[in-house]
Amino acid sequence: MVQSRERSIQELYRDDPERADALAWGRRGVLKGAALASMGAALGASIPFARHMPGGMLPALFARPASAQQAPAVFRMEGKAELILQGDRPLVGETPEHMLDEAVTSYRYFFVRNNGQIPEPLTTDPNAWRFTLDGEVNTPLTLTVGDLRARFPNVTRQLQMECGGNGRAFFAPQTRGNQWGNGAISNGEWTGVRLRDVLAAAGLKPGGAYTGHFGADPHLSGATDRQAISRGMPIAKAMDEDTIIAFALNGQPLPHIHGAPIRLVTPGWPGSLSQKWLTRITILDKPHTGAGMGGTSYRVPVRPIVPGSSNNGADFVDMTSMPVRSILSSHAHGSRLPAGTRSLDLRGAAWAGDLTVRAVDVSVDFGASWTAMQVAAPANRHAWQRWQGRVALPSDGYFEIWYRATDSQGKMQPLAAANWNPQGYGANPISRAAILVG
Numbered sequence: 001m002v003q004s005r006e007r008s009i010q011e012l013y014r015d016d017p018e019r020a021d022a023l024a025w026g027r028r029g030v031l032k033g034a035a036l037a038s039m040g041a042a043l044g045a046s047i048p049f050a051r052h053m054p055g056g057m058l059p060a061l062f063a064r065p066a067s068a069q070q071a072p073a074v075f076r077m078e079g080k081a082e083l084i085l086q087g088d089r090p091l092v093g094e095t096p097e098h099m100l101d102e103a104v105t106s107y108r109y110f111f112v113r114n115n116g117q118i119p120e121p122l123t124t125d126p127n128a129w130r131f132t133l134d135g136e137v138n139t140p141l142t143l144t145v146g147d148l149r150a151r152f153p154n155v156t157r158q159l160q161m162e163c164g165g166n167g168r169a170f171f172a173p174q175t176r177g178n179q180w181g182n183g184a185i186s187n188g189e190w191t192g193v194r195l196r197d198v199l200a201a202a203g204l205k206p207g208g209a210y211t212g213h214f215g216a217d218p219h220l221s222g223a224t225d226r227q228a229i230s231r232g233m234p235i236a237k238a239m240d241e242d243t244i245i246a247f248a249l250n251g252q253p254l255p256h257i258h259g260a261p262i263r264l265v266t267p268g269w270p271g272s273l274s275q276k277w278l279t280r281i282t283i284l285d286k287p288h289t290g291a292g293m294g295g296t297s298y299r300v301p302v303r304p305i306v307p308g309s310s311n312n313g314a315d316f317v318d319m320t321s322m323p324v325r326s327i328l329s330s331h332a333h334g335s336r337l338p339a340g341t342r343s344l345d346l347r348g349a350a351w352a353g354d355l356t357v358r359a360v361d362v363s364v365d366f367g368a369s370w371t372a373m374q375v376a377a378p379a380n381r382h383a384w385q386r387w388q389g390r391v392a393l394p395s396d397g398y399f400e401i402w403y404r405a406t407d408s409q410g411k412m413q414p415l416a417a418a419n420w421n422p423q424g425y426g427a428n429p430i431s432r433a434a435i436l437v438g
Contacts, residue, residue, distance in 0.1 A: 077257065081108050086178040090114035090220060090228075094183040097433075100349060101329035103379070103386055104158060105186040107255055113163050113184065115292070116228020117218040118257070119277055126253065126261035131245070135212070135283035138203030145247055145261050151201075152193040157242055158383035160351050161186045162322050164270030164298050168424035170417040173308045175424030182327050182431055187349070187384045190265050192246035195281075196239040204235070204283065211238050212288035213264060213275035230290025231272050231298065235283070237320075242267050242382045245278065267382035268353040270298050270319050270425075287318075296422045307420035316421070321353030323428040324413055326360055326387070326405035331433060339438035344391050344401070350375065351384040352407035359406040360387040364399050367430075396438030404430040 073085035075093030083093035093112040100109060122129070127146035134140040143151070163184035165177050178184075212232040219226040237243060246265045247254055254260040259276030266273040272292055282288075292298060295313035302315045328348040337344075344364070350357040356378060361370040373389035393399060404413040417427035 075112065077112075079107060079255075080110075080112075083111065084181075084183070086180065090116055091118065092178050094178075094180055095186070096332065097182055097327045097348075098329055098332035100183065100185065100327055101347070103187070104189050104250060107250060107252070107258075110161075110186045110188065110249075110258065111163070111184050112257060113271060114217065114228075114276075115272070116220050117222070119216045119218065121256045122261060126247075129261045131262060131278060132280040133198060133202050133283070134280070136205040136208035136285055137199070137283050138205060139201070141198070141202050143198075148193050148198070148245060148262070149247065152197045154191060155194060155244060156189060156191040156248075157244070158187055158379040159190050159242060159244075159265055159267035160322075160382055160384055161188065161265065161267065161271050161274060162351075164272055164319055164322070164425050165423070166322075167325065167417065167427035167429070170427040170429050171307075171420055171424050172417070173420075175420070175422055177424050182325065184271075185325075185327070185351070185384075187351075189250050190244060190246040191248035191251070192244040192262070192265070194241060195243045195245055195264070196241065198245065199238065199283075202283075207285035208283040209235050210284045210287050211235065212282045212284055212290055213273070213278070214280040214282075214290075215259075215263075215275045216277035216279050227291045229272060229275070229292045230288070231275070231292045232284065232288030232290065233266065233269065233273050237266065237269060237273075242380075268321055270322065272298055293318075298423075298425065300419055300421050300426050304419055305421070311422055319425055321355065322351075323426055324350070324352040324355070324357065324405050324407040324411060325428045326350040326357075326403050326413065326431065328401060328403050328431065328433050330388075331401065331435060333433040334435075335433075336436045337438075339396050341396075341437045342393050344393065345388070346373070346391060346401065346403075347386065347388040348403065349384045349386050350405035352405070352411075354382070356381075356408045357385045357387075357405050358408050358410075360389075361404055361406075362389065362391055363402040364391050364393060366400065367402060393437060397436070399435050399437065401433045401435065402430055403433075 075083040075085040081099055083095055086092040086094050091114050095109050095111045129145045132142045166180050166184035168177055169179040169181055210232050214230055217228045219228050244265050245262055247262050262278045263276045264274045264278055298319050299316040300319055302317055305311055330347040350360050360373040360375050363370045371391050373387045375387045376385055378385050406412040413428050413430050417429045
């Protein structure tokens with residue numbers, strides 16, 4: 001049924017573009033499902049405004065490869081909004097940007113990322129769950145969640161959680177992995193204990209320089225001798241005051257899909273370091289070699305390589321602080337606005353890994369001019385920053401909202417995804433949302 005509808009709309013764009021526009025945009029003024037996907041597939045052909053879109057930098061939804069030009073699959077789970085299903089093995093769901101319109105992201109809108117199978121939910125007291133800290137420490141510890149709660153200061157912080165592959169769909173040529181837009185991001189209010197306090201209780205040996213993380217999620221294959229993912233980080237990041245072992249999200253017990261009863265939260269760095277269903281952290285004298293370490297996994301080139309080339313990870317380094325990025329949450333890509341609309345009140349969020357955001361600018365004339373937005377201070381370090389502002393529109397018609405952020409060191413989102421790498425990490429180009437007025 002969907003395929004036949006896609007074909008009919010594409011044929012209409014060839015034979016009767018005005019009628020095709022009416023079907024695609026619909027009475028409610030927002031592009032939907034197959035109509036939107038078909039419109040994307042036809043771009044550059046007979047859509048009346050296609051010739052006005054600069055080549056090579058199409059909005060993400062239109063720029064996906066031909067194989068993906070179909071109605072986006074929907075992720076459905078009790079208590080969750082309808083997210084974009086990026087994959088079901090492992091289960092991965094992306095949050096559309098316009099749903100990220102809260103200062104603190106509700107569970108309903110949290111993106112979902114797994115690397116293996118999802119373990120069975122606990123049927124026992126979560127406070128009895130055991131966690132081990134061992135390796136290059138003076139006193140190895142085995143603690144229950146109850147011990148963590150009682151023995152160490154509890155802290156609550158707003159913290160970013162972002163997949164290392166966020167923005168992957170913007171790379172050309174296409175890379176391996178889930179083809180994320182900008183929606184692999186959430187900003188939750190996490191409660192837990194600082195990892196550095198637990199490390200202090202164990203006592204780091206002089207050689208303790210790196211961590212290795214382990215969780216209870218089974219490998220996709222079902223093999224019991226393989227980790228779904230097991231990453232690690234330099235001890236300096238483990239000692240950051242915002243790196244926590246969390247047991248609550250937004251004032252409620254940590255949801256199972258997000259790693260209950262405890263998980264690491266390593267804000268500002270790739271989310272793969274925030275191990276879910278945490279069972280063990282080991283301290284090492286050299287970098288960890290678990291699943292998701294080495295080669296091209298969560299690593300980027302030291303110097304640019306030819307896009308599309310193969311590489312085994314030679315001259316690559318681990319991703320650390322995530323790059324500056326912004327989202328638009330006030331208007332969905334594909335929105336239609338009433339005739340006569342002459343200004344837009346815009347808002348969204350921006351963040352920059354371990355850094356802060358000093359500016360967000362918006363253009364509605366394809367980058368010919370830019371309007372500075374108001375950027376709020378973060379609630380605390382490693383929280384995203386909300387932005388807002390108003391732009392003027394000169395007439396009815398087709399417009400694109402371009403938005404870009406600049407970090408506290410002066411680095412701005414680039415025009416196009418840079419530093420291509422085989423697994424698609426670090427793509428953070430200027431983003432675009434298409435709107436139609438009238």
